[in-house]
Amino acid sequence: MSLLELPHLNYLDLSRNDFDGTQFPEFICSLGKLRHLNLGYFGFGGQIPHCLGNLTKLQFLDLSVNWLSDTNLDWLSGFESLEYLDLSRNNFEGTIIPDSLGNLMSLRVLRLSENILSGRVPKSIRYLSQIDTIILGSNRLEGLISELHLFNLSKLKVLDLSFNSNLTIRTSSSWNPPFQLESLYLASCKLGPYFPKWLQNQKRTQTVDISNAKISDNVPNWFWENIQTCATLNMSYNQMYGVIPSLSSVLINLVTIDLRSNEFNGSLPLLPPTVTEIYFSRNRFSGTIFNICYNLTRNLRFLDLSDNLFSTHIPQRCFMNLMNIDYLNLANNNFFGEIPNSIDLPCAVSFLHLRKNSFTGEISSLKSNNIHGSLPRNLCHLQNLQVLDISANNISGTIPKCLKNFTKLRSEIDPNSIDYRFFMDDGSGSYDSAYIVWKRQEAMYSSTLRLLTLIDLSSNNIIGEIPHEVTSLIGLVALNLSRNNLVGSIPSDISHLELSNFLDFSKNKLSGSIPPTLAKLNHLGVLDLSFNNFSGKIPWSAHLQTFDASTYMGNPRLCGPPLVLKPCPGDKTPAGNIDETQNQEHDDIFNSKGFYVSIALGFIIAFWGVSGTLFLNKWCRITIGKMLISVKDWLYMMASRI
Structure with a gap:
């Protein structure tokens, strides 16, 4: 039976199919009694037929997540009974939000986000007296939003204008909104420079996002x-300042607080035990972190206090509690104290960043501190570890074979399995980041931090061989064991590290031949085997030949391309030797008598060619004659004085 044979159809839901860009079917326009039409996630493409405006009885219209476009949306003006309209995540482009939008007097939900809409928001939205949700985020809207747009919207609960960077929200200081918002999203809008006073009477908000909103002001009590x-x-990525009061008895439902990249100072505020994520990096906080250590770690999953002014001792018990946080970043402060040399289970940390502090002790994951001693075996309890950076310390001993217990590194990282709450959008389009030494340079690693898998044990005093178990970490992207005292050979099954993009084994005492299986690492972008004791012929493969001689230098017994001056016995004369032969031929030319005879003849011919031309000219001949007579007289005078 065809849908055309159902003239009394009033409810049609074909959402979450895949028609792969198929044109919008115009026959739907003939279903005049439809009240509910849901074609979201349907895969439609092209332009919406304006005959859709004939479905004047519609109360629910969802065309979200398609590839639809249109030159104008005036066909919406006839939907006087429409209560729900969702055109989000399509390809609507330009200044096409019509003034007639205000005719939809019954509208309760308006969703136009994630398109390419530009121009101004029409003031006619003030006539939507029944509206409770307005979501226009992630477009290119511009102009001014004032109380004239909002003064009649007494039922408004959700307002999302975020990520319209040219949209300014400005109201009078005395404006008292008629609504009580539950969710407010104004990220990356122009809300500042002053803290918005109209928020003073908003007492039901559950979500507030005013990040990157150009606010340069003190946050009022x-x-x-x-x-x-x-x-x-x-409230991240602004220039807010001041001391934050205790919030433990005020924000009793708080789960996530993000104040990073501001200028808040003073001690950390007391927070309620409900909080699971704290983003306080890049501020001017100081004092202790005892409240976090002893009162919050039971539920806390994410803590970032990096780049502040902390200069305080962290007791061992505090560290024991902090190691139960999935993401811990205390980098770029002046924390000090001895790290405990044993960590009792459970130990849940996946990302651990404590660089540039003054810690001491015998545990790992503390780059550029003062760590000494052997690699602890309890390191292997960190089954969820994804980034391990112990570089530039004084670690000794061998690499523990129990690295194979790093469960997360023994399989490829699945982006869909990552808890994205650890990578919340910061208002600039990038995810949370951390400083990582990547390809010999320290840089802020962002956006794809969640996909990075790295072990960096470089610049220590580690001895022994590279354990075979390392090759079981098939999800590893980068492995840096350089600048140690490792011996033995590269494991022959190194090819199991198929995702590796970076391998640095330089400046050790490794020996033996370079395993041919290394050539199977097709994703390898950086390879450094220099300054070891490798011997034999460098494996020939198109991929390994993309690395230059610096990759293999400092291994006297290595031979073969790209070491063009060190051919292996039986190899043909490399191209480099042809150049040397040509240079020798040039040297022979310079050493021959004919070379110097030709120079002398060339000088004589050039000299008389120029001089002869001058003497043929009468004026030049007279001038040169006078000059010679003057020189003669001067020489005669100087001689008479002797």
């Missing part, structure tokens, strides 16, 4: 007192 129901607070 009334704000903290009014957001008691808030669960998610994001």
Whole structure:
């Protein structure tokens, strides 16, 4: 039976199919009694037929997540009964939001986000007196949003204008909104420079995101007192300043607080035990972190206090608690104290960044501190570890074979399995980041940090052989064992590290031949085997030949390309030797008598060619004659004085 044979059809839901860009079917326009039409996630492409406006009885219209476009949306004006409209995540482009949008007097939900809409938001939205949700985020809207747009929207609960970087929100200081918002998203809009006073009467907000909103102001105390129901607070990437009061008894429902990249100072605020994620990096906080250590670690999963002004001792018990946090970043402060040399289970840390502090002790994952001693075997309890950086310390002993217990590194990283709450959008389009030494340079690793798998044990005093178990870490992207005292050979099954992009074994005492299986690492972008004791012929493969001689230098018994001056016995004369032969021929030319005779003849011919031409010219001949007479007289005078 065809849908055309159902003239009384009033409910049609074909969502979440895949028609792969098929044109919107115009026959739907003939279903005049439809009240509910859901074609979201359908795969439609092309332009919406304007005859869709004939379905004047529609109360629900969802065309989200397609590839639809249109030159104008005036066909919406006839939907006087429409309560729900979702055109988000399509290809609508340009200044096409019509003034007639205000005719949809019954509309409760408006979703136009994640398109390419530009131009101004029409003031006619103030006539949508029944609206409770407006979501226009992630477009290119511009102009001004003022109380004239919002003064009649008494039922509004959700307002999302985020990621419209040219959109300015400006209201009078005395404006008292008629609504009580539950969710406010104004990230990357122009909300500042002053803290918005109209938030003073918003006392039901559960989510507030005013990140990257150009605010350069002190946060007033009334704000903290009014957001008691808030669960998610994001004010990052502004220039807010001041001391934050205790929030433990105020924000009793708080789960996530993000204040990074501001200028807050003073001690850390007391937070409620409900909090699971704390983003306080790149501020001016100081004092202790005892409240976090002893009161919050039971539920806390993400803690970033990096790049602040902390200069305080962290007791061992505090460290024991912090190691139960999935993501811990205390980098670029002046924390000090002795790290415990044993960590009791459970130990859940996956990302551990403690670089540039003053810690001492015998545990790993502390780059550029003062760590000494052997690699602890309890390191292998860190089954969820994804990034291990112990470089530039004084670690000794051997690499533990129990590295194979790094469960997360024994399989390829599945982006879909990552908890994306650890990589929340910062308002600039990138995910949370960390400083990682990558390809010999320290840099902020962002955006794809969640996909990085790295072990860096470089610049220590580690001895022994590279354990065979390392090759079981098939999800490893980077392995840096350089600048140690490792001996033995490269494991023959190194080819198991198929995802490896970076291998650095340089400046050790490794020996033996370079395994041919190394040529199977097709993703390898950086390879350094220099300054070891490798011997034999460098394996021939198109991929390994992309690395230059510096990759293999400092191994006197290695031979073969790309070491063009060190051919292996039986090899043909490499191209480099042809150049040397040509250079020798040039040297023979310079040493011959004919070379110097030809130079002398060339000088004589050139001299008389120029001089002869001058003497043939009468004026030049007279001038040169006078000059010679003057020289003669001067020489005669000087001689008479002797």
